[in-house]
Amino acid sequence: MKALTICxxxxxxxxxxxxxxxxxxxxxxxxxxxCHGTVTLTNVPCLSDVASSVRILQSIxxxxxxxxxxxxxxxxxxxxxxxxxxxxxxMRSSLFYLAxxxxxxxxxxxxxxxxxxxxxxPIDMHLSGLARMGARAEENADGSLTLSAPDGLSxxxxxxxxxxxxxxxxxxxxxxxxxxxxxxxxxxxxxxxxDLARFLQSAGADITGIGTRTLRVRGSDCLMGTRYxxxxxxxxxxxxxxxxxGCGGEVLLTNIRxxxxxxxxxxxxxxxxMISASGEDSAALASDGTLRAAGERETGVYPAFxxxxxxxxxxxxxxxxxxxxVTDTIFENRFACAEGFAALGARVSxxxxxxxxxxxxxxxxxxLRAPDLRGGAALVIAALQxxxxxxIAEAQHISRGYEDxxxxxxxxGADIAWVNQ
Ligand code: EPU
Numbered sequence: 123m124k125a126l127t128i129c130x131x132x133x134x135x136x137x138x139x140x141x142x143x144x145x146x147x148x149x150x151x152x153x154x155x156x157c158h159g160t161v162t163l164t165n166v167p168c169l170s171d172v173a174s175s176v177r178i179l180q181s182i183x184x185x186x187x188x189x190x191x192x193x194x195x196x197x198x199x200x201x202x203x204x205x206x207x208x209x210x211x212x213m214r215s216s217l218f219y220l221a222x223x224x225x226x227x228x229x230x231x232x233x234x235x236x237x238x239x240x241x242x243x244p245i246d247m248h249l250s251g252l253a254r255m256g257a258r259a260e261e262n263a264d265g266s267l268t269l270s271a272p273d274g275l276s277x278x279x280x281x282x283x284x285x286x287x288x289x290x291x292x293x294x295x296x297x298x299x300x301x302x303x304x305x306x307x308x309x310x311x312x313x314x315x316x317d318l319a320r321f322l323q324s325a326g327a328d329i330t331g332i333g334t335r336t337l338r339v340r341g342s343d344c345l346m347g348t349r350y351x352x353x354x355x356x357x358x359x360x361x362x363x364x365x366x367x368g369c370g371g372e373v374l375l376t377n378i379r380x381x382x383x384x385x386x387x388x389x390x391x392x393x394x395x396m397i398s399a400s401g402e403d404s405a406a407l408a409s410d411g412t413l414r415a416a417g418e419r420e421t422g423v424y425p426a427f428x429x430x431x432x433x434x435x436x437x438x439x440x441x442x443x444x445x446x447x448v449t450d451t452i453f454e455n456r457f458a459c460a461e462g463f464a465a466l467g468a469r470v471s472x473x474x475x476x477x478x479x480x481x482x483x484x485x486x487x488x489x490l491r492a493p494d495l496r497g498g499a500a501l502v503i504a505a506l507q508x509x510x511x512x513x514i515a516e517a518q519h520i521s522r523g524y525e526d527x528x529x530x531x532x533x534x535g536a537d538i539a540w541v542n543q
Contacts, residue, residue, distance in 0.1 A: 123543035124521070126514040126528060128505040130487065133411065134371035134534035140359045140378050141167035142191075142352030144523045145314040149291045150321045150352065151175040152218035154195035155184065156225055156299055157325050159347025162194045165377075166352055170521045174212035178205055178219055196347075197226070204231035207266065211236035213522065217245060217288065221296040224257060224269050233266045238494035238519070241454035247282060247289040254278040255296055255304070277302035277341055285310040285335070285423045291318050297339035298327040306337040312424040313382045317353045324348040354403075356382040357496070358524060360431040363387075363407050365503045365531065367395045368438035370411025373534065376404045385427040389416060389435055393442060411507075415444030415481055422451055432477075433459050433500035440468040440504055442481040449476040459497030459504075462490040466508045487512040492519045502527055506536055515543055 142165035152175070154161040166172060172193070176186050179195055182202030187194045203223045210216045214237025223230035237243065249259055249267075255275040260268045277300045282289055290309040295318075297304035309315070311333055319332045325348040328340040359378045366373045367390050380387065380399045387405065391397050393413040399405040416439055421429040429452040439446045440463060450456035457477040463470045465488040469480040487510030492498025498520040505512035514520075517540075520527050528538045 123516060124518050125541050125543040126502065126517045127539055127541050128502065128512045128514070129510065129537040130485070130506045130508040130512065132369070132535055132537060134366045134369050134373060134506070134531065134536060136534045137374040137376060138362050138530065138533070139376045140354045141165065141525055143314055143317065143355040144169055144171060145287070146317040147172060147352045148175055148215035149218045149295070149318045150350070151179060151193070151195065152215070152222055153295050153318065153322060155179070155182070155197050155201055155219065155222035156295060157197060157345040157347055160194050160196045161325065161347050162192060162349040164192050164349070164351045166191050166193050167355065168525045169523060170518070171213045171215060171523065174209065175215065178209050178216060181206065181209060182219070182223065201226050203227040203229045205233070207233040210234060213237050214243065214288070217248060218291065218295070220248065220269065221252065221292045224252065224271055225275055225296055225299045228272045228274065229268065229270045231262070231266055231268045240456055240494065247284070247286050248292045251280050251289055251293045252296060254280050255300055275300040277304040277339070279305045280307065282306070282308040287312050287315055290315050294319060294322060294329070294337065294339065297341060298322050298329070298345060300341040302341055304339045304341070306339065308335055309337050310423060311335065313353060313356060313379065321348070321350045324350050354378050357428065357430045359383060360386045360428070361434050361499050361503070361524070362530070363390055364431070364434040364438040365506055366407055366534070367393060367409045367413060368411065368441065368503055368507050370409050371534065372406070372408045374404065374406045378403060378405060380405050384425065386431050389419060389427060392416060393439065413439060413442035415439060415442045415479070416446040416448070418447050420449045420451060429453060429456060430496050432456055433496050434503060436477050436479055437463070437500040437503035439479050439481065440470070440485060441483065441507060444481055446479045447476050448479070451475065458493035459500045462501045463504055465490055466504050466512065468504065484509060486510055489513050489515070491515045492517050495519050495523045499524065499527065502531070506531065506538070
């Protein structure tokens with residue numbers, strides 16, 4: 123178990139090169155199992171979820187080589203078709219191995235996926251989509267699930283009841299090597315979904331409609347090895363911007379796609395930050411640390427304001443003048459970090475899916491606990507604005523999605539360090 127200590131109220135100044143996106147690389151690593159030949163991913167972030175993915179890949183017989191920012195995966199002729207309960211529980215993205223194992227071997231056994239406790243997070247849409255493609259599911263005595271498709275998966279016309287990111291990715295992977303054509307309607311268009319589709323295309327998949335709500339996939343006999351650069355992480359970028367907005371300072375972000383971040387940039391501009399984008403791949407933000415409240419803000423599916431950035435924006439607004447209400451329409455329990463905000467002296471309350479923030483002039487350091495990945499990052503942003511020392515326990519949640527959050531903010535001048543819990 124790891125903890126962070128933070129002494130706040132310093133301005134943050136400098137530049138940050140944003141690493142590759144967690145939510146792109148995780149499904150791509152799983153999709154590598156579909157490919158005959160070696161897949162090499164570049165711009166890979168160094169995250170504990172990536173390490174968990176490597177353990178899963180090795181457990182099903184894949185050969186992995188890794189060196190700075192680069193992972194190569196070579197899948198065996200017949201990969202394993204089960205992920206252990208222990209590995210399943212390391213992250214939600216363990217679920218991404220279901221479709222590739224099923225497609226390659228005709229069978230897949232999985233337990234319950236782990237991940238942040240943001241709400242119920244069922245997997246019914248993944249399962250019903252795969253069922254439409256011919257998979258039969260059976261529950262085992264230990265609660266695990268076995269899916270089988272002895273004659274392989276077949277293309278299908280599937281309409282999602284909600285544009286789920288993970289379901290779209292599962293079905294894209296399944297459809298890429300299924301027999302015949304699939305039409306996936308009402309899909310998610312998040313940049314990470316588009317990135318996975320482009321990765322699959324580079325491996326030989328026949329996909330049209332990328333970036334729209336309808337994807338058409340003509341199944342290929344087999345996908346090949348490929349080399350692909352993972353797109354930049356828009357949520358890491360949002361984390362840095364929200365921290366500088368709240369603390370005050372100036373930062374230049376490089377290796378971003380500003381088009382992926384339009385709503386976050388708009389919200390921070392609205393709060394009083396100066397933002398200038400010099401081209402599509404960099405942006406600068408300056409803040410004097412005195413923000414205006416955001417009024418009402420709601421998350422939604424892309425291109426709306428992202429759910430993952432909701433606690434980050436709320437953290438930036440804890441000392442803003444006036445009242446902000448941030449509502450998350452995606453997950454039921456997005457604001458578990460509110461307890462930590464309150465411990466720092468913030469005036470916050472959670473009503474249903476809405477976090478209400480009434481700005482206070484100052485925050486004071488406190489003992490905190492990271493409830494989940496983005497909630498933990500939000501507490502870092504809040505503690506960076508608090509006078510005196512804060513200690514964030516269970517900060518290992520944060521390492522699932524950030525390379526090294528202490529070094530990241532220390533490089534901008536913050537007083538922050540890892541300590542043993
Ligand atoms: N849902 C169902 N049934 C399903 C699947 C989803 O009811 O079978 C519901 C979920 O419970 C939720 C909503 O649909 O209420 C949206 O879930 P979605 O499937 O879109 O999310 P996800 O695939 O589980 C990914 C990201 C999350 C991000 C969401 C929304 C990955 C690995 N995770 O999750 O990222 O918040 O999309 O954009 O891609 C994070 O990075 O911290 C994180 C939680």
